[in-house]
Amino acid sequence: MRIAVDAMGGDYAPAQIVLGAVEAVRKYKCDIVLVGDEEKIKAELAKTGMANNPHLIIHHASEAIEMGEHPVEAIRHKKDASLVVATKLVKSGDCDGVLSAGSTGAATVAAKMFLKMIKGIDRPSIATPLPTTHGIALLLDSGAIVDSKPRDLTEMAMMGSIFSKYVYGIDNPKVGLLNIGEEETKGNKKVQATYPMLKQAKDVNFIGNIEGRDIPSGKADVVICDGFVGNIVLKFAEGLAVTLFQLIKDAIKNGGILAKLGAVLVMPALKKLGRRLDVSEYGGAPLLGVNGCCIICHGSSNAKAICSAIGVAIECVKNDVTGHIRDSIAEEELLANDSETI
Amino acid sequence: MRIAVDAMGGDYAPAQIVLGAVEAVRKYKCDIVLVGDEEKIKAELAKTGMANNPHLIIHHASEAIEMGEHPVEAIRHKKDASLVVATKLVKSGDCDGVLSAGSTGAATVAAKMFLKMIKGIDRPSIATPLPTTHGIALLLDSGAIVDSKPRDLTEMAMMGSIFSKYVYGIDNPKVGLLNIGEEETKGNKKVQATYPMLKQAKDVNFIGNIEGRDIPSGKADVVICDGFVGNIVLKFAEGLAVTLFQLIKDAIKNGGILAKLGAVLVMPALKKLGRRLDVSEYGGAPLLGVNGCCIICHGSSNAKAICSAIGVAIECVKNDVTGHIRDSIAEEELLANDSETI
Numbered sequence: 001m002r003i004a005v006d007a008m009g010g011d012y013a014p015a016q017i018v019l020g021a022v023e024a025v026r027k028y029k030c031d032i033v034l035v036g037d038e039e040k041i042k043a044e045l046a047k048t049g050m051a052n053n054p055h056l057i058i059h060h061a062s063e064a065i066e067m068g069e070h071p072v073e074a075i076r077h078k079k080d081a082s083l084v085v086a087t088k089l090v091k092s093g094d095c096d097g098v099l100s101a102g103s104t105g106a107a108t109v110a111a112k113m114f115l116k117m118i119k120g121i122d123r124p125s126i127a128t129p130l131p132t133t134h135g136i137a138l139l140l141d142s143g144a145i146v147d148s149k150p151r152d153l154t155e156m157a158m159m160g161s162i163f164s165k166y167v168y169g170i171d172n173p174k175v176g177l178l179n180i181g182e183e184e185t186k187g188n189k190k191v192q193a194t195y196p197m198l199k200q201a202k203d204v205n206f207i208g209n210i211e212g213r214d215i216p217s218g219k220a221d222v223v224i225c226d227g228f229v230g231n232i233v234l235k236f237a238e239g240l241a242v243t244l245f246q247l248i249k250d251a252i253k254n255g256g257i258l259a260k261l262g263a264v265l266v267m268p269a270l271k272k273l274g275r276r277l278d279v280s281e282y283g284g285a286p287l288l289g290v291n292g293c294c295i296i297c298h299g300s301s302n303a304k305a306i307c308s309a310i311g312v313a314i315e316c317v318k319n320d321v322t323g324h325i326r327d328s329i330a331e332e333e334l335l336a337n338d339s340e341t342i
Numbered sequence: 343m344r345i346a347v348d349a350m351g352g353d354y355a356p357a358q359i360v361l362g363a364v365e366a367v368r369k370y371k372c373d374i375v376l377v378g379d380e381e382k383i384k385a386e387l388a389k390t391g392m393a394n395n396p397h398l399i400i401h402h403a404s405e406a407i408e409m410g411e412h413p414v415e416a417i418r419h420k421k422d423a424s425l426v427v428a429t430k431l432v433k434s435g436d437c438d439g440v441l442s443a444g445s446t447g448a449a450t451v452a453a454k455m456f457l458k459m460i461k462g463i464d465r466p467s468i469a470t471p472l473p474t475t476h477g478i479a480l481l482l483d484s485g486a487i488v489d490s491k492p493r494d495l496t497e498m499a500m501m502g503s504i505f506s507k508y509v510y511g512i513d514n515p516k517v518g519l520l521n522i523g524e525e526e527t528k529g530n531k532k533v534q535a536t537y538p539m540l541k542q543a544k545d546v547n548f549i550g551n552i553e554g555r556d557i558p559s560g561k562a563d564v565v566i567c568d569g570f571v572g573n574i575v576l577k578f579a580e581g582l583a584v585t586l587f588q589l590i591k592d593a594i595k596n597g598g599i600l601a602k603l604g605a606v607l608v609m610p611a612l613k614k615l616g617r618r619l620d621v622s623e624y625g626g627a628p629l630l631g632v633n634g635c636c637i638i639c640h641g642s643s644n645a646k647a648i649c650s651a652i653g654v655a656i657e658c659v660k661n662d663v664t665g666h667i668r669d670s671i672a673e674e675e676l677l678a679n680d681s682e683t684i
Contacts (some may be wrong), residue, residue, distance in 0.1 A: 132585070133585055133588070133589065143522055146522065146529060146530040147530045147531055178574060179574075180485055180488065180569070180570055180573040180574060180577075187488060187570060188488040188489045188568075188570045189489055191570075211574070211577045211581075212573070212574040212575065212576065212577030212578030212579075212580070212581060213577040213578065213580050213581025213584070214581065215578055215581060215582075216578070216581045216582045216584075216585035216586075217581055217584075217585055225574075226530075227522075228522055228529060228530045228533075228571070229570070229571055229574060231522040231554070232520060232521075232522060232553070232554040232567075232571060232575060233554065233574060233575065233578055234554065235522075235553045235554030235555040236554030236555065236557055236558070236575055236578065236579070237554075237578070237582065238554070238555050239553075239554060239555030239556065239557060239558045239559055240557075240558045240579065240582065242555070242558075242559075243474070243475055243558035243559055244558075244586075246475070247475065247615055247619075248612065248615065251611045251612060251614060251615040252608060252611055252612075254611070255608070255610065255611025255614075256611075258607045258610075259607060259608050259610065259611040261604070261607055262603070262604040262605065262606065262607025262608030262609070263604065263607075263608050264604065265600045265601060265603055265604025265607065266594060266597070266601050266604030266605050266608055267604070268597065268600075268601065269593045269594055269596070269597025269598075269601040270590065270593060270594075272593060272597075273589055273590065273593040277589070
């Protein structure tokens with residue numbers, strides 16, 4: 001098992017990326033190819049005392065894609081960008097999967113361009129794990145496809161189900177269509193057209209429409225929505241968590257000595273909860289629909305998040321998520337052709 | 343000042359609705375017309391010792407609209423429904439505003455049918471107040487318009503600005519377009535087409551695109567989005583709050599005696615914060631764009647929420663929000679006609 005890691009992508013690159021890779025080698029006994037500026041990566045590795053570990057391989061790339069760059073332009077012009085080189089290592093078969101905490105748009109374009117789409121899938125989607133009361137719900141799409149079509153949403157349901165089954169081990173995962181009401185007739189034209197398609201979709205355990213409040217309660221294992229909606233929901237959750245944490249801190253600070261003492265006493269219990277809700281424990285978000293394993297990490301990923309994401313990449317490859325998606329869509333097309341013949 | 347209250351709408355109707363009306367009469371020295379089953383309302387009023395208060399008027403209505411009913415069908419067939427009668431009291435000039443915690447769809451249909459739209463406004467939208475770090479942000483639309491057009495979103499911006507200015511007293515309120523990135527070219531076709539229209543909109547202090555994470559931080563005073571997105575965001579926030587509260591309670595319960603003691607000590611500070619974040623303090627959501635004041639309350643509204651919502655209705659009427667919207671759209675049409683003539 002060998003995973004290519006874009007060492008230059010992310011707010012804390014290359015330091016936290018290299019640290020995460022080192023942790024992953026220890027934890028998963030895998031090979032990691034760190035792609036990027038050799039000197040910088042070497043310097044970071046030296047600090048960890050793992051510079052000569054044979055499982056940590058440096059692959060030099062002279063360029064890096066910045067966050068503000070136009071994805072397509074960047075991929076076209078920076079042929080020696082760490083992300084491009086890392087993705088091509090999967091294409092050539094040298095690596096089993098690729099991971100980046102850099103620009104999501106660029107990672108998506110690189111995957112589409114070099115790994116290509118799985119035949120029969122129109123567009124790739126990003127599946128983001130969200131902690132719920134029961135466990136994890138997979139939200140897709142989280143921003144790869146805006147202006148998605150009902151067909152895209154149906155493909156997401158199939159791909160999300162496969163990921164949820166093979167990586168999280170959820171048997172027959174429940175799929176919910178994110179809407180503003182439970183009835184089949186609710187919502188905008190897009191979801192209204194998607195509902196009957198999901199009801200008929202093969203390999204999809206469709207439980208109907210779910211509402212915003214049903215996401216955290218864990219009503220569905222796989223939550224399907226347009227990338228515009230999914231991205232807003234995710235970033236809203238992020239902002240809410242940050243704001244709430246700040247407000248609680250301020251309230252305790254202004255609450256006097258007893259509130260401060262109380263906070264100290266209650267902290268161990270809350271820290272345990274915080275770990276369960278900490279998204280960096282769940283690793284990155286797989287880009288589903290492309291021919292190969294590609295994991296997208298949050299820009300602010302620290303070493304722990306990178307290490308978890310490498311774990312997700314390994315599970316993806318080991319359980320052949322891409323292969324299962326390929327089989328499912330091929331079978332579906334076969335069925336469609338059969339029914340046309342009849 | 344006289345507000346018509348649908349006494350039969352809401353999960354806790356009529357008891358909490360009547361209690362809220364009683365509180366409002368004490369607090370705002372206004373008249374409240376309680377519309378619904380006379381016997382039931384009388385029984386609730388008797389419990390409060392305010393049965394003979396001249397500011398609490400009962401207006402009998404023999405029917406009530408249930409939550410599951412089709413809005414248009416219900417309004418058409420139940421001519422003596424409390425919501426219908428209450429809305430007509432505004433149309434006839436007997437009341438200055440109407441308020442309901444029943445079906446949002448039915449309240450919207452009733453307002454459109456009996457109060458009519460303001461000339462020049464295509465569709466009404468619901469503006470929901472959300473607590474932020476700084477104060478309150480107004481999110482619209484929260485579910486009245488799915489499949490909105492750029493024109494609808496631009497009208498929302500104007501109407502939300504007027505409400506924010508005249509009811510919250512925010513001078514030149516900042517308007518943000520909810521999107522998945524800050525750049526003008528980001529997002530789906532709808533928001534891309536809306537951006538230039540908002541830039542040119544009169545009476546709108548457009549600050550550009552904002553992301554989901556910017557809502558709780560209070561970057562904008564008025565957040566503009568399609569009703570499908572707004573409704574999902576709102577319900578997600580609601581669900582997240584409930585789930586988080588439950589998880590924290592469980593964590594403290596399982597955290598042993600020290601965690602429990604800590605929770606007791608920290609509670610007063612958190613309760614103060616909770617009151618600031620409690621949406622029932624902010625009252626209901628105005629339905630903007632119709633000819634008259636119509637306030638929609640959450641189905642689970644308690645007496646406090648109803649009382650606050652009556653306060654919002656009073657502010658709406660006192661500051662002539664409807665008149666200001668009417669003037670703004672009339673001026674805009676005038677300008678459009680002028681430029682056509684030139």
